[in-house]
Amino acid sequence: MFLRTSSRKGVKCKMNDTGAMIEVVDLHKRFKDLHVLKGISTSVKQSEVVAVMGPSGSGKSTFLRCMNRLEEPSSGHIYIEGIDILAPYIDINRVRTEIGMVFQSFNLFPHLTSIENIKLAPMSVRKISDQEATERGMALLDKVGLVDKAKVYPEQLSGGQQQRVAIARALAMQPQIMFFDEPTSALDPEMIGEVLDVMRNMAKEGMTMMVVSHEMGFIKEAADRILFLVDGLIVEDGTPDQIFNYSKNERTLEFLSKII
Amino acid sequence: MNPMSATPAPKNKFARTHPGWSVWLRRPSVTALSFAVLFAYAFFLLPTKDTAPPFLFYLSINLFIVLVLAFTGNILADPKKPEALKMIAALLLIAVFCWLFYRYSGAQWGRLKDFFFNWETLEGNWWILWQGLEVTLLLAFISGIGSVLVGLLIAVLRTLHSPTLNFFLKVYVDVFRSIPMIVVMVFIFFALPFMGISLGSIVTTILALSLGYGAYASECFRAGIESVHSGQLEAARSLGLSRWKTISKIILPQAFPVVIPPLTGTLVAMLKDTAVASIVAAPELLKRARELYTSETNPTPLVAAALIYLVVLIPLVRAVNVLENKLQKRRKV
Numbered sequence: 204m205f206l207r208t209s210s211r212k213g214v215k216c217k218m219n220d221t222g223a224m225i226e227v228v229d230l231h232k233r234f235k236d237l238h239v240l241k242g243i244s245t246s247v248k249q250s251e252v253v254a255v256m257g258p259s260g261s262g263k264s265t266f267l268r269c270m271n272r273l274e275e276p277s278s279g280h281i282y283i284e285g286i287d288i289l290a291p292y293i294d295i296n297r298v299r300t301e302i303g304m305v306f307q308s309f310n311l312f313p314h315l316t317s318i319e320n321i322k323l324a325p326m327s328v329r330k331i332s333d334q335e336a337t338e339r340g341m342a343l344l345d346k347v348g349l350v351d352k353a354k355v356y357p358e359q360l361s362g363g364q365q366q367r368v369a370i371a372r373a374l375a376m377q378p379q380i381m382f383f384d385e386p387t388s389a390l391d392p393e394m395i396g397e398v399l400d401v402m403r404n405m406a407k408e409g410m411t412m413m414v415v416s417h418e419m420g421f422i423k424e425a426a427d428r429i430l431f432l433v434d435g436l437i438v439e440d441g442t443p444d445q446i447f448n449y450s451k452n453e454r455t456l457e458f459l460s461k462i463i
Numbered sequence: 464m465n466p467m468s469a470t471p472a473p474k475n476k477f478a479r480t481h482p483g484w485s486v487w488l489r490r491p492s493v494t495a496l497s498f499a500v501l502f503a504y505a506f507f508l509l510p511t512k513d514t515a516p517p518f519l520f521y522l523s524i525n526l527f528i529v530l531v532l533a534f535t536g537n538i539l540a541d542p543k544k545p546e547a548l549k550m551i552a553a554l555l556l557i558a559v560f561c562w563l564f565y566r567y568s569g570a571q572w573g574r575l576k577d578f579f580f581n582w583e584t585l586e587g588n589w590w591i592l593w594q595g596l597e598v599t600l601l602l603a604f605i606s607g608i609g610s611v612l613v614g615l616l617i618a619v620l621r622t623l624h625s626p627t628l629n630f631f632l633k634v635y636v637d638v639f640r641s642i643p644m645i646v647v648m649v650f651i652f653f654a655l656p657f658m659g660i661s662l663g664s665i666v667t668t669i670l671a672l673s674l675g676y677g678a679y680a681s682e683c684f685r686a687g688i689e690s691v692h693s694g695q696l697e698a699a700r701s702l703g704l705s706r707w708k709t710i711s712k713i714i715l716p717q718a719f720p721v722v723i724p725p726l727t728g729t730l731v732a733m734l735k736d737t738a739v740a741s742i743v744a745a746p747e748l749l750k751r752a753r754e755l756y757t758s759e760t761n762p763t764p765l766v767a768a769a770l771i772y773l774v775v776l777i778p779l780v781r782a783v784n785v786l787e788n789k790l791q792k793r794r795k796v
């Protein structure tokens with residue numbers, strides 16, 4: 204489904220049918236001399252919510268960004284729904300429509316209103332009509348509780364509101380997977396809750412999610428698994444209960460003691 | 464008697480330690496009086512050219528200039544004086560200097576007028592200048608579109624971040640920004656025919672201006688594009704927007720307000736540079752004025768051309784400014 208339209212016929216997809224939504228095999232990323240990801244392998248099932256934790260600079264953002272190729276991985280394999288998205292015949296824009304991404308700094312388009320932010324991609328990528336896009340967009344704004352802010356420009360919104368619009372914008376493409384890169388760490392404390400509520404609802408509705416976050420309450424409640432990343436390697440992989448209560452790993456314990 | 468006046472005012476550490484000359488000088492009565500004194504000085508005491516010995520003559524004039532400067536400076540520096548008064552003072556200052564120059568310089572006003580402001584030479588020739596202006600505007604319009612397209616193309620290609628491509632684009636931009644426009648035109652017009660390419664003067668001008676000012680325009684666009692935060696690009700790409708859609712729908716609309724001021728400045732400079740086309744005999748305004756200058760053996764047509772350039776360019780420059788402010792405001796809302 205991600206093939207370039209021109210070469211769709213006759214190309215054998217490299218499949219990896221483990222049934223996982225995301226399968227990462229031995230992923231490496233180097234920035235010149237800096238070896239940031241040093242062989243990450245993991246898999247995420249449909250509807251699973253995976254929290255990614257780890258100290259600053261450990262490569263969490265880079266890991267997420269490699270998975271939709273905002274950064275080009277240096278080596279390894281990434282399978283989304285079984286399809287190798289690093290293969291040359293892949294149209295990465297089609298992959299990205301399946302993966303919504305939410306950023307720490309919101310990155311709303313400042314020259315567009317909330318609803319225009321949401322409508323833009325469905326209309327210009329999926330080619331749906333203005334009317335349909337508006338209807339869907341309003342439904343999404345309703346979902347994040349911001350119908351009344353549809354015609355407002357981002358800079359007139361609070362941080363929490365901006366982030367909720369950003370989530371609605373990502374959802375407008377009806378992605379299978381959502382990535383969150385520290386979605387609440389640029390927010391004032393009183394606004395964190397409203398964003399986490401939206402994310403919690405998405406998790407309940409069965410969205411496959413990878414969330415870089417240090418919000419312990421949210422992770423304990425909503426995450427099925429935690430990946431603990433240190434220096435570009437996954438040092439631990441387990442349920443929140445296992446990691447918060449029974450971890451024996453020194454680096455994990457040290458990190459957890461700092462953030463609690 | 465009044466007990467209040469008997470008690471000394473409490474010591475104020477912000478109070479002036481001396482009465483303050485400027486406060487006194489700025490009192491309306493003092494301002495009016497000094498104006499009257501200056502006026503009288505100008506009319507009755509300023510020597511005419513030969514009536515005073517040189518020493519007194521220069522002393523008197525210089526003293527007058529110093530007093531006038533002090534007087535207007537005092538008005539302009541007073542935050543409490545109304546702007547209208549300041550404007551009058553500034554205009555008065557200019558008028559006084561013109562008057563002094565008129566009175567004391569050795570200028571030959573009559574000959575100056577005969578040479579440079581001999582409007583009779585233009586009688587029946589206005590339409591020639593008008594035709595020239597039409598050609599100038601046409602050249603500017605087409606070359607303006609050309610240079611915007613060239614600039615946009617280069618800037619967009621540079622966002623591909625291909626080192627090889629960038630190398631050649633940079634060479635292009637640097638070369639065209641370093642060569643004087645006149646050289647480009649002369650080369651295209653006089654040298655290219657030796658390579659089998661003969662272009663008319665109009666085409667030469669449009670080509671040279673588009674290529675040359677395209678290089679400048681590309682820098683304007685590049686600065687605008689670079690001013691857009693990289694997060695915007697990432698957000699757009701992560702939504703599945705193609706590179707081209709990202710540029711056209713996300714980057715350029717945000718770059719536009721940043722690009723407008725320098726780009727319009729560049730285009731206005733280009734409009735002025737259409738005058739260089741007279742070197743390749745494109746029948747634009749300056750060329751027509753020079754023809755008249757030769758046929759009438761009088762430079763008044765050149766002065767007229769200069770005035771026409773002014774009349775055309777000043778509103779443009781103003782309009783650009785207004786547009787700029789509007790865009791800036793919309794971005795702030």
Ligand SMILES: Nc1ncnc2c1ncn2[C@@H]1O[C@H](COP(=O)(O)OP(=O)(O)OP(=O)(O)O)[C@@H](O)[C@H]1O
Binds near residue numbers: 237258260262
């Ligand atoms: N584009 C880049 N070029 C060079 N180095 C980079 C680039 N992006 C990230 N890095 C480096 O890669 C390392 C990992 O960065 P990354 O942003 O993935 O860390 P992180 O775990 O997300 O940290 P944080 O918690 O601070 O966000 C850092 O040392 C960073 O300096």
Ligand SMILES: [Mg+2]
Binds near residue numbers: 263264265384
């Ligand atoms: Mg990060």
